[in-house]
Amino acid sequence: MTAGLKKNGTFLLNSLWTKEEVPNHLPDNVKKYFAKNNIRLYIINATEIAEEIGLGNRTNTILQSAFFKISNVIPYDQAVDQMKKFIVKSYGRKGEDVVKMNYSAVDRGGDVEEVEIPKEWADIQVVAETPDDAPEFIRKVVRTVNAQRGYSLPVSAFSGREDGTWEQGTTKYEKRGVAVNVPVWKPESCIQCNQCAYVCPHATIRPFVLDEDEQKGLDEDVDILKAQGKQFAGMGFRVQVDVLDCLGCGNCADVCPGKKGEKALEMVPILTQYENQKNWDYMVNNVSSKAHLVDVKLNVKNSQFAKPLFEFSGACSGCGETPYIKLITQLYGDRMMIANATGCSSIYGASAPATPYTKNEEGKGPAWANSLFEDNAEFGYGFVIAHTSMRNHIQDLMQKALQSDAFTDEQKGLFGRWIEFKNDTDESKKRQKR
Numbered sequence: 076m077t078a079g080l081k082k083n084g085t086f087l088l089n090s091l092w093t094k095e096e097v098p099n100h101l102p103d104n105v106k107k108y109f110a111k112n113n114i115r116l117y118i119i120n121a122t123e124i125a126e127e128i129g130l131g132n133r134t135n136t137i138l139q140s141a142f143f144k145i146s147n148v149i150p151y152d153q154a155v156d157q158m159k160k161f162i163v164k165s166y167g168r169k170g171e172d173v174v175k176m177n178y179s180a181v182d183r184g185g186d187v188e189e190v191e192i193p194k195e196w197a198d199i200q201v202v203a204e205t206p207d208d209a210p211e212f213i214r215k216v217v218r219t220v221n222a223q224r225g226y227s228l229p230v231s232a233f234s235g236r237e238d239g240t241w242e243q244g245t246t247k248y249e250k251r252g253v254a255v256n257v258p259v260w261k262p263e264s265c266i267q268c269n270q271c272a273y274v275c276p277h278a279t280i281r282p283f284v285l286d287e288d289e290q291k292g293l294d295e296d297v298d299i300l301k302a303q304g305k306q307f308a309g310m311g312f313r314v315q316v317d318v319l320d321c322l323g324c325g326n327c328a329d330v331c332p333g334k335k336g337e338k339a340l341e342m343v344p345i346l347t348q349y350e351n352q353k354n355w356d357y358m359v360n361n362v363s364s365k366a367h368l369v370d371v372k373l374n375v376k377n378s379q380f381a382k383p384l385f386e387f388s389g390a391c392s393g394c395g396e397t398p399y400i401k402l403i404t405q406l407y408g409d410r411m412m413i414a415n416a417t418g419c420s421s422i423y424g425a426s427a428p429a430t431p432y433t434k435n436e437e438g439k440g441p442a443w444a445n446s447l448f449e450d451n452a453e454f455g456y457g458f459v460i461a462h463t464s465m466r467n468h469i470q471d472l473m474q475k476a477l478q479s480d481a482f483t484d485e486q487k488g489l490f491g492r493w494i495e496f497k498n499d500t501d502e503s504k505k506r507q508k509r
């Protein structure tokens with residue numbers, strides 16, 4: 076958080092807390108840094124202001140104005156003047172209301188407050204960080220890059236990755252907790268339609284089906300419904316929110332049909348929902364997939380019982396593309412190869428160190444690569460040619476084996492069936508374990 080903040084520097088925090096409350100929420104190492112380096116700390120509740128003036132969650136103009144207010148790079152009056160001229164140029168065609176709203180954002184950006192930094196913060200004893208049980212690659216490389224200290228990594232940190240391959244599913248370790256509001260589930264109004272999970276761009280709300288043993292691992296006050304459908308007989312159903320990965324877009328609550336005019340999802344402040352995170356952690360680590368009990372390709376509801384193999388991407392809150400990508404991975408992700416063109420989908424698809432493409436319980440997931448800006452058709456065609464050549468080669472070897480005495484009848488039977496079903500995905504999958 077303080078990387079790049081120089082001695083005597085100024086720090087602006089978009090804060091939901093008041094200036095009296097904010098010291099209780101700053102990490103000790105940050106407080107100490109502020110005091111030792113004579114930092115001036117300012118706060119502004121841009122989130123609340125944006126909502127108040129009708130800008131929803133768009134805080135950038137407010138924060139830009141706040142920046143000019145405290146930075147003194149040019150006189151503040153002049154900055155306000157220039158920002159307003161630019162607003163007319165950018166939004167003039169959208170009407171007077173939009174212009175006025177953005178004018179208010181500029182004016183309210185001046186509502187910054189300075190927080191006093193007590194001298195005693197310099198003497199705070201910073202205790203060591205809590206032990207991290209994430210894999211070594213996450214602790215040593217991913218966390219370092221995310222903390223903007225990637226330059227400190229030695230070349231040896233990448234030993235074994237000289238070809239550019241990267242771990243899948245690193246986004247699940249980020250737990251950014253950046254939403255202002257997150258959904259809370261109200262089981263009494265839930266019809267188990269799974270539409271919430273279907274539209275979620277970030278795979279942060281999912282239906283889980285739990286058998287009796289799996290239900291025992293949850294606290295008694297955690298709500299579980301009786302799962303609908305005879306294939307789930309005796310099992311429980313719960314819609315679970317991943318509080319710390321949710322981006323607060325509200326799409327799930329918007330789409331939720333609920334029951335008798337009452338939605339089963341309500342957006343509430345994230346501060347009230349931190350306790351719910353442990354239920355998500357329990358679900359993803361202890362509740363097995365029940366997707367094999369339904370035909371996941373049959374309808375929307377069933378598709379959402381399959382684990383998304385694209386989750387917690389850094390796409391913008393409410394992104395309209397990522398629910399489709401997520402859905403494709405739920406249906407075909409275990410056998411998917413992606414030749415990505417360059418654009419939004421390559422940026423949220425793999426901005427090192429974040430990789431949202433991940434693996435299922437069998438360790439299978441999409442293989443992903445991006446080459447140049449607009450060459451994905453040729454790039455992907457290369458995948459197809461290479462893959463087809465390898466499969467043809469395997470078939471040639473098997474056909475030779477069928478004529479040879481060096482193989483048993485059982486082995487020859489397997490080879491024959493592989494050849495027969497090699498272009499039938501479901502049949503081929505059934506046979507692959509043998």
Ligand code: SF4
Pocket residue numbers: 257258274275276277278279280316320321322323324325326327328393
């Ligand atoms: S608020 Fe948005 S990101 Fe969060 S769970 Fe709902 S749809 Fe997903």
Ligand code: SF4
Pocket residue numbers: 260264265266267268269270271272314327330331332333338339340
């Ligand atoms: S969309 Fe609403 S009713 Fe449907 S499963 Fe989700 S919470 Fe339940």
